[in-house]
Amino acid sequence: MKHIEITFRFADNRYVFASADRKIWFAHPNREKVAARFIRLVAELARKGTSCRIEAYAPLGPALELLRDVGAICRVGLQNPPSLKPVKWQMPGMPVPEPPPPVFRSWADYLARTSERERMARCYAAAKTANKKRLLSDAPTTRLTAQDVWAVIEAARGRCAHCGSLAVESRPSSPTGAPMPWAQVGRRIGSLEHVRWRYGGGANDLSNVTWACLWCNTWQSERRPQVVDHGGYYPQD
């Protein structure tokens, strides 16, 4: 049987459960909300043959018994949680550097300065991600194609469905290809969003996908129209 180690802690005024690699991560100020999510996750993982070992650095409250009921091995009352990989400043409310100027001035500029081949390569990558098996959901039966993804972007003219920012840039990466922090331009990075979460039963087809900036896609609480933080950019065309 597979095991996953998950820590539970209270940090920056939120309760957080996270695996060391951050593939599992959830944070919220309300402990009951976090606990409910945590129990669902552990139960779902158990159903799929993965058991959880939980190290609790904050009190779990009534959730402790429920977590044990669904098969988790819990160590409680621990001190000094191990540090998590820092992604902190890609969270709302953290200070970010000034954004660089937009890479593309407009939708037309994006079309003019990228080749169809480049755009399709990107759509192919987005489709591939959407078609992948997830930790908590099997590979979807309906598969999206690069053409499907392009249809979504084109219909949106590259705009985020939530804030409306032109979101056609890619995530910044260093010259070695390593990913770099992106919060300062989060509203300009395009991403394919499942309107209803895959884990929540959302389908992997055109009726359930939309184009969103990575900031809105990552943080539901940040979905506000026409805001200029995190690089939000609203050209006319």
Ligand SMILES: [Zn+2]
């Ligand atoms: Zn957005």
